[in-house]
Amino acid sequence: MGKAQLIRALQIAAGILVVVLVVGLYKAKSDASKAEAHVRQLHQEISETEASNRALNAEIAHLESPAHVQELAQQHLDVTPGGQSAALPESSMASRLPAPRERQSHP
Amino acid sequence: MKPISPSRAFAAEQSFASETIEAAPARNRVRFLAIGLLVMLLLLSARAVQLAFAGDPTAEPRHGAAIAQVERADIVDRNGVLLATTVRAFTLTATPERVWRANETAAALARIFPDMDRDATVRRLSDRSHELVFLRRGLTPNQRDAVLSLGLAGIGFAQEERRVYPQGALAGHALGFTDVDRHALAGVELGLDDQIRRAGAEGRPVRLSIDVRMQYALETELDAAAQAAHASSAAAILLDGRTGETLALASWPALDPNEFAGASEAARTDRVAGDVHELGSTLKPFTEAMALQERLTSSGELFDLSQPFVLDGTTISDDERILGPASLRDILARSSNIGAARLALRVGADRQRSYLARLGLLAPPTLELARSQAPIAPTARTRRDIAGLGFGYGLAATPASLAGAYTIFANNGARVTPSLLMRLPDAQIRRTTVFSPAVTQQVLSYMRSVVTDGTGRAADVPGLQVAGKTGTAEKLGDDTYSQDHNFSSFAGVFPADTPRYVIFLALDDTGAGAAGGAVAAPAVARTLRRIAPMLGLRVEPRLPSH
Incomplete structure (x- = not known):
């Protein structure tokens, strides 16, 4: 192999190496870019989820608010705050209890 | 004849020429390849530089148009x-x-x-x-x-x-x-x-000292009381007197902050720290404490309060005439203006103002609200001014300030500043000593009498030992005070045996006869009955009415 051919071979090899390196770099950067995009997407999803959570927490707080609970208690249990139903002396408990069932007599 | 052989130089020239003819296409190919490689390298390098320094524009998340990005904590x-x-x-x-x-x-x-x-x-x-x-x-x-x-x-x-x-x-x-x-x-x-x-930047909430359960009880009872008394506005505040933490505070008319734009100016006004009033008889316990602290009276002293007190041409009288000798306890229990005026005159203007300052009544309230209204507190120049201050006239302060002053009864005579922020259990609490523990305890026992035997009986909650003082301050019209327009209030401390909590409730612009003991004290009792269990305090249940 002549000197010129050797140089040419080396140049071609160097060129291929550079191309491989550049393609490798491109691929690495592209992968990093994709990963970055994925991370951003995840961040956005987290942000969306957090926003949903905040809205749900607000909804829960509204549903558990004393005014709402009182409304439900009045509507379904006939219990009013500060009413006699809320605090009873022990002696009056019996009068509030349902009447005992009559025992069936067995012959 | 042997042909003449070519010279060496000629031969070399000829050889070079033939090689040049052969190498030209190869060189062109190399040139094209090199140029192609260079272009490709340049493109790749440009892309690499773009990715390295600018990021991938296609990776940007697609947001809508951003309006404002300021973050506020819960x-x-x-x-x-x-x-x-x-x-x-x-x-x-x-x-x-x-x-x-x-x-x-x-x-x-x-x-x-x-x-x-x-x-x-x-x-x-x-x-x-x-x-x-x-x-x-x-x-x-x-x-x-x-x-x-x-x-x-x-x-x-x-x-x-x-x-x-x-x-x-x-x-x-x-x-x-x-x-x-x-x-x-x-x-x-x-x-x-x-x-x-x-x-918000740190991702944590701001924790207030209020408790929504107590807040709701206070607001609903204040609403009911204000409507029943036909008040123009109302305010109430509940403090942990030991720490100064505000457990609940309410202004009436109510305001929904979700729809503040449609609310009236009256509804938007905060009455607890943003509105001042002459507080009336709720200042009398302090007048007695000042006199006791300065040794200008004693628990054994008896006063003749049967006659109106004429002072510099002004007659000071009591709503209910007190016949016979009256003690300090009677002055508070029956809310005697004459007794409070006499004690105030003994204390004098300078000492009176000094005490009022230490009680926090001459400074704006300390709650962390947007608006903290400064009191209207002109210096008392005449004997009439001093006497008037003794029973709550000539000084206009906020309900928050008065509640702050009442914390002395939960701290053996020292005042703590009210706050809306929750305090840590080991937080240092700054206390300003105003009265001695003995004087404070003595006045507190008189305030208990107000609720058991005096003008504040309607505030009594069996089992809870409420102590307090009623207030009915006539409102100043154009020139004169009107009996038809009152600022009716009740300031209380409970439980009286181990005082810890302070409550103040006031109804503004109540009509004739709507005294603090008649309209504010019952509302306080109803409120305390509801919130006492939340504070771990026991109240005796009411007997069912038949």
């Missing part, structure tokens, strides 16, 4: 119950170029937003000088869905954030509100604005 009560938060909202936008029929579009939108100005909307939808116009802000997801279902051309949405108050009107005045850009405008939103922003 506000929670002492138990972590959510009071204020920031949720996602939408701005209704339009691209006039793409709107087909502005009139029909505006009419369709008006069906979802009845308060929307239709003519203005048509003008904006027709304004083609703008690429994008904003029609309405703060839309909820449901409202956005409703608009989307209309399928209107040229109508779109931009994402933004919105401050909401899930408890509605509960603690509305204390929380305050923000505008659509989440700039604080009132309440703790403004009073604690920096702290809320800092906490």
Whole structure:
């Protein structure tokens, strides 16, 4: 192999190496870019989820608010705050209890 | 003949020429290849540089147009119950170029937003000088869905954030509100604005000292009392007197911070720290304490209060004449103006003002609210002024300031400053000594008599040992005080044997005969009956009425 051919071979090899390196770099950067995009997407999803959570927490707080609970208690249990139903002396408990069932007599 | 052989130089020249002819195509190929490689390398390098320094533009998440990005922390009560938060909202936008029929579009939108100005909307939808116009802000997801279902051309949405108050009107005045850009405008939103922003950046909530359960009980009872007494406004505050933490505070008329824009000025006004009044007889316990502290009287002294007290041409009298000798206990229990005036005159203007200053009644309240109204407290120049201050005239202060002054009864004579922030168990609490423990205890026992035997009997809650003082301050009209317009109040401390909590409730502009003992004290009793179990205090149940 002549000197010129050797140089040419080396140049071609160097060129291929550079191309491989550049393609490798491109691929690495592209992968990093994709990963970055994925991370951003995840961040956005987290942000969306957090926003949903905040809205749900607000909804829960509204549903558990004393005014709402009182409304439900009045509507379904006939219990009013500060009413006699809320605090009873022990002696009056019996009068509030349902009447005992009559025992069936067995012959 | 042997031909003449070519010279060496000729031979070399000839050889070179033949090689050049052979190498030319190869060189051209190399050149093309090199140029091609160079172009490719340049393109790749440019892309690599772009990726390295600018990032991948295709990787950008697709957001809507950003409106405002200021983050505010959640506000929670002492138990972590959510009071204020920031949720996602939408701005209704339009691209006039793409709107087909502005009139029909505006009419369709008006069906979802009845308060929307239709003519203005048509003008904006027709304004083609703008690429994008904003029609309405703060839309909820449901409202956005409703608009989307209309399928209107040229109508779109931009994402933004919105401050909401899930408890509605509960603690509305204390929380305050923000505008659509989440700039604080009132309440703790403004009073604690920096702290809320800092906490938001750190991802933690701002914890207030109030308790929504007690807040609700206080607000509903205040509402009922104010309506029953036909008051023009009302205020109430409940403090942990040991720490100064505000457990509940209420102003009436109520305010829903979610709809503050439509609220009247009266509803927007915070009455606890933003409104001053002459406080009336609720100052009498301090007058007695001043006299006792300065040894100008004693528990054994008896006063003749049977005759009106004429002072510099002004007659001071009691609503209910006290016949026979009266003690300090009687002066408080029966709310004697004559007795309080005499004691105040013994104390004198300078000492009186000094005590009032140490009680915090000459400075604005310390609650972390947007508006803290300074008291109106002119220096007492005449004997009449000094006497008037003795029973609560000539000094206008806020309910928050008075409640702060009453913390002396929970701290053996030392005052703590009220706060709306929850304090840590090991937090240092600054106390200002005003009276000695013995004097404080003595006056507290008199205040207990007010509730057991005096003008404040309606505030009694069996089992709870409430101590307190009623107040009925006539309101100043154009020139004179009117008996038909009163500031009726009750200031209390409980439980009297181990005083810890302070409550103050006041109804403004109540009519003739609506004394503090008749309209404010019962409301306090009803409130305490509801909140005592929340504080771990036992009350005796009421017998059912038959």
